[in-house]
Amino acid sequence: MTLIRFFQRSLSLALPLATCLAQAAPFEMAVSPSRFELTAKSGERLGQSIDLHNLGAAATALSVRTLDWSYSAEGQISYHDELLPGSCRPWVALERRTVKVPAQTKQAFRFQVTPPADAPRGECRFMIAVEGVEPAQQTIIQSGGAHLSLPVTGRIAVAVYVMLGGAEPKLEVQQIGMREIAGKRSPALTVRNTGDAHGRLEGTVDAKDAQGREFMLAVEGTPIMPGQTRHLALVPKGEDGQPAIQPRYPIKASGMLDWDKGSFKLNAEFP
Numbered sequence: 001m002t003l004i005r006f007f008q009r010s011l012s013l014a015l016p017l018a019t020c021l022a023q024a025a026p027f028e029m030a031v032s033p034s035r036f037e038l039t040a041k042s043g044e045r046l047g048q049s050i051d052l053h054n055l056g057a058a059a060t061a062l063s064v065r066t067l068d069w070s071y072s073a074e075g076q077i078s079y080h081d082e083l084l085p086g087s088c089r090p091w092v093a094l095e096r097r098t099v100k101v102p103a104q105t106k107q108a109f110r111f112q113v114t115p116p117a118d119a120p121r122g123e124c125r126f127m128i129a130v131e132g133v134e135p136a137q138q139t140i141i142q143s144g145g146a147h148l149s150l151p152v153t154g155r156i157a158v159a160v161y162v163m164l165g166g167a168e169p170k171l172e173v174q175q176i177g178m179r180e181i182a183g184k185r186s187p188a189l190t191v192r193n194t195g196d197a198h199g200r201l202e203g204t205v206d207a208k209d210a211q212g213r214e215f216m217l218a219v220e221g222t223p224i225m226p227g228q229t230r231h232l233a234l235v236p237k238g239e240d241g242q243p244a245i246q247p248r249y250p251i252k253a254s255g256m257l258d259w260d261k262g263s264f265k266l267n268a269e270f271p
Contacts, residue, residue: 042119043117054101063130064129067128069125128160176189189232194227201264217253218234218235
């Protein structure tokens with residue numbers, strides 16, 4: 001089992017997606033890694049495993065399945081139980097549909113991805129959904145009756161990216177300036193991905209506000225899908241556990257932001 005490329009970073013898409021249902025046992029699970037970024041060759045099998053950590057005081061029954069997903073230019077994620085056009089989920093084999101993890105233990109869960117020999121160059125993307133279920137639902141799941149509306153006590157979705165045939169992102173910064181993002185006016189970069197795999201910007205730059213206070217601006221590290229143009233906020237970052245300052249504009253910022261295949265130099269003033 002070989003992990004070609006693996007990154008476990010902040011702002012991952014592997015986030016808890018549901019809260020506990022009334023009268024249900026707490027969902028006290030964690031998974032690692034939080035996402036997979038892999039390369040593979042067509043016709044070759046790629047095996048990986050997820051560690052399931054039960055942090056609770058009781059054994060937890062889980063179902064595991066794959067989901068398709070989409071990610072909008074505005075940063076909104078959607079999950080799809082049905083196969084989307086071009087889905088690579090048929091290439092995925094899960095170790096089993098259900099697993100029970102004893103209290104306070106870690107258990108490995110294996111999966112395999114086998115792209116067909118004629119798989120074209122591109123990026124295979126899917127989620128592995130780890131969901132808490134009541135024991136009475138186990139039979140339904142094992143018989144293949146699980147679907148997206150099945151009640152769960154909680155869900156963690158692990159994103160898996162598999163680059164085939166040399167697929168890679170190609171990022172370019174198209175604009176730097178102030179922009180309204182999530183209802184708040186913020187320094188931002190407009191970034192275009194003309195490649196055939198997702199990419200991310202990462203890092204921080206030095207900044208100084210109108211009062212001469214020095215601080216760091218961190219770029220939003222969420223993915224930019226192939227063909228997407230996204231507006232990524234630059235957010236003040238606190239240091240040593242301290243809250244971030246509320247800067248007074250204008251802000252001057254400079255530094256380097258990195259991505260898988262290079263970096264961008266930023267030298268800008270945000271009014």
